[in-house]
Amino acid sequence: MLTISNLQASIGEKEILKGINLEVKAGEVHAIMGPNGSGKSTLASVLAGREDYEVTAGSVLFDGKDLLELAPEERAAEGIFLAFQYPVEIPGVSTTNFLRTAMNEIRKYRGQDALDAVQFLKLMKEKMKLVNIDQSLLSRSLNEGFSGGEKKRNEVFQMAMLEPKLAILDETDSGLDIDALRIVAEGVNKLRSPERSTIVVTHYQRLLDYIVPDYVHVLYKGRIVKSGPKELAFELEEKGYDWIKAEVEYQQ
Amino acid sequence: MTPNSQSYTRTSPLKDQLLAAFQVTEERINGESKSAVHQVRRAALQQFDKLGFPTIKHEEWKYANVKNLIQESFELETPSTLSADDLHTLEIPNLSGNILYFVNGRYKPEMSTIVSPASDVQILSFAEALKSQPETINNYFARQADYQENAFTALNTAFAHDGVFIRVPDGNVVEQPIILRYINDAREKKVAAQPRNLIIVGRSANVKIAESYRSLGDMAAFTNVVTEITLAREANVEHYKIQNDTDTAYHIGTTQVHQADNSHFYSATVTLNGGFVRNNLNIVLDGEYCEAYMYGLYIPNGRQFVDNHTLVDHAKPNSYSSELYKGILEEKSTGVFNGKIFVRQDAQKTNAYQSCKNVVLSPEATMNTKPQLEIFADDVKCSHGTTTGMLDDEALFYMRSRGIPRAEAQALLMYAFAQDVLTQIKIEPIREYLSTVVARKLAM
Known part of the structure; x- marks a missing residue:
């Protein structure tokens, strides 16, 4: 589904991704871990099309399409979803209104008819139940004055509504207490399916107790330096990142 | 305040026209011209005559340049x-x-x-x-x-x-x-x-x-x-x-x-x-x-x-x-x-x-x-x-x-930005009307 080859990206003069290779197949969950500043969030941003970053080399194929050629909104319409580390507050636009606009724009891109109000509300009710989110939150301005937990839950709700093929969760655990984390993770797990792939970007292993990955990759200084099964996450939790750093230095 | 010579334009076509029009009106209203209200009008006219129109040298009119306006004459x-x-x-x-x-x-x-x-x-x-x-x-x-x-x-x-x-x-x-x-x-x-x-x-x-x-x-x-x-x-x-x-x-x-x-x-x-x-x-x-x-x-x-x-x-x-x-x-x-x-x-x-x-x-x-x-x-x-x-x-x-494509996202953001003020309008048909015009104007 997603093939990243030798992806290099920089912001201004600073080179952040230095050749990423990653293959994600349908239905798989990949965790990207690594110390702060290793380039995890950059990878998530580049995949979603954030324009602050310049891709200097490499390619990303998504379902056979050249992802890097597409605008962020086109990537969304192709089925990519980025759950933000810091969801943006949009005063004056309710989640409901926002999502209806987004869904219908995506449908337009796909050559489908717009959902009418009844169809949309029906779908919304269904997904609200799935991720356990309250109507009152959805009528409010998007993310405005939401708690950290509410923002993240809202991200998962949006994901449930938009039904992406590839969901990228960028530090979804940051700023959450354990209860909020569990609720958010439950939402993500309910959305797992054989057709949907997930990339979980996280610094800590604790999120992976709830969203169990098929593969774990360690990103360090802009490269994936280690990949392994889910047990690799436990090892990192136990030993920290220093041994990886040491291993990398040694190899160099 | 004494009018500063640079802050006002003494003469202009519009001023001349208005001063003349005042005379005509005064003759026409005849009986009313002795009323207290008309005394205020006359005092105001004298003040306007004294001041003239403000120029951009006037602190309160620094950006509001009326130079085109005062060259006009109107019915x-x-x-x-x-x-x-x-x-x-x-x-x-x-x-x-x-x-x-x-x-x-x-x-x-x-x-x-x-x-x-x-x-x-x-x-x-x-x-x-x-x-x-x-x-x-x-x-x-x-x-x-x-x-x-x-x-x-x-x-x-x-x-x-x-x-x-x-x-x-x-x-x-x-x-x-x-x-x-x-x-x-x-x-x-x-x-x-x-x-x-x-x-x-x-x-x-x-x-x-x-x-x-x-x-x-x-x-x-x-x-x-x-x-x-x-x-x-x-x-x-x-x-x-x-x-x-x-x-x-x-x-x-x-x-x-x-x-x-x-x-x-x-x-x-x-x-x-x-x-x-x-x-x-x-x-x-x-x-x-x-x-x-x-x-x-x-x-x-x-x-x-x-x-x-x-x-x-x-x-x-x-x-x-x-x-x-x-x-x-x-x-x-x-x-x-x-x-x-x-x-x-x-x-x-x-x-x-x-x-x-x-x-x-x-x-x-x-x-x-x-x-x-x-x-x-x-x-x-x-x-x-x-x-x-x-x-x-x-x-x-x-x-x-x-x-949401860029243009639509921008329109939606700007519309929301404007709504902050529009929601303060409590006469509903007026609020709706303004919202419609704003949405149309922002659909860039």
Whole structure:
């Protein structure tokens, strides 16, 4: 589904991704871990099309399409979803209104008819139940004055509504207490399916107790330096990142 | 203030024309010329003659250059051929209540509808009120709006013949809004209108008033309006000023508000379109425990110019004022916000807040902001803040990452930005109408 080859990206003069290779197949969950500043969030941003970053080399194929050629909104319409580390507050636009606009724009891109109000509300009710989110939150301005937990839950709700093929969760655990984390993770797990792939970007292993990955990759200084099964996450939790750093230095 | 030679233009075609017109009018009104009101008009004319029109050397007119306006000459008494059918195109959907039409500054009773019983509120043309209640007019006319320093107020005062007169007796709640529609018929000739409005709201009385300005046709249309509003104790007034005018329209207006103890004044000024717009909103909080709310929204494009000057004068202790103006500037438009707050020495425990937020969507658009706080009391809470920036890129990216294309995301963000002010408008059909026009204008 997603093939990243030798992806290099920089912001201004600073080179952040230095050749990423990653293959994600349908239905798989990949965790990207690594110390702060290793380039995890950059990878998530580049995949979603954030324009602050310049891709200097490499390619990303998504379902056979050249992802890097597409605008962020086109990537969304192709089925990519980025759950933000810091969801943006949009005063004056309710989640409901926002999502209806987004869904219908995506449908337009796909050559489908717009959902009418009844169809949309029906779908919304269904997904609200799935991720356990309250109507009152959805009528409010998007993310405005939401708690950290509410923002993240809202991200998962949006994901449930938009039904992406590839969901990228960028530090979804940051700023959450354990209860909020569990609720958010439950939402993500309910959305797992054989057709949907997930990339979980996280610094800590604790999120992976709830969203169990098929593969774990360690990103360090802009490269994936280690990949392994889910047990690799436990090892990192136990030993920290220093041994990886040491291993990398040694190899160099 | 002695007029500084550089701050005013002594002579101009428009000034000459107006001075001559005053003579003609004076002869025509004949018997009325000895009335107290006319003495005020004459004094105002003399002051206008002395001052002339302000130039950009004048601090208050730094950005508002009237040099094109004062080269014009206008039809001052154009009998309009405007029909009810013509008005149809200007309709605001679902509007109900008291709707008064003024064409080229003159009240049109045959087009207007007054539904509120006269026992609840007196709604007359200013011209009628001059005849039927000279006493009241004498007591209130030109008492608040200063014509010594503002040349346009002087001019309006000199030509104060028509407009609206509204008086709400003590304790009355006027349920139906009063909508004042000022239409300039500039289809065939350049026209000027100088409406003069006097609004007197009694103790514990409540009223909602909206002024809307529109021109028809491509010729220049000049509106110079003055609205004086007096709130007795515990009065509540909502006042909206709506401008959706043509690119060839000049609008200069002053809303002068005087508040007594415990009164609440609530205002919104929305400028959707207009070639040259200058709005002065002056509020004197001349009582304790007053509240004044001022909202503003302006969305100029093309070469439109919109200038909002507000002045809040806290003269007594324990009052509250709050101000939020927002602007979206496109293309080669220019915006001005000048917000002055005075807190007099006696006005202890004043709370005064002011905020002006602007989004400049084009590198060729300009926004000038100037907050001015002059505080002479020591126990007060005052704050002001202005921001002028581009669109929030992070918000745009967030929306695009959900599938909303850039242009739609931008329109949605700007619409939401504007809604902050539009939601403050409590006359629903007007709010809906403005929302529709704003959405259309922002769909770039």
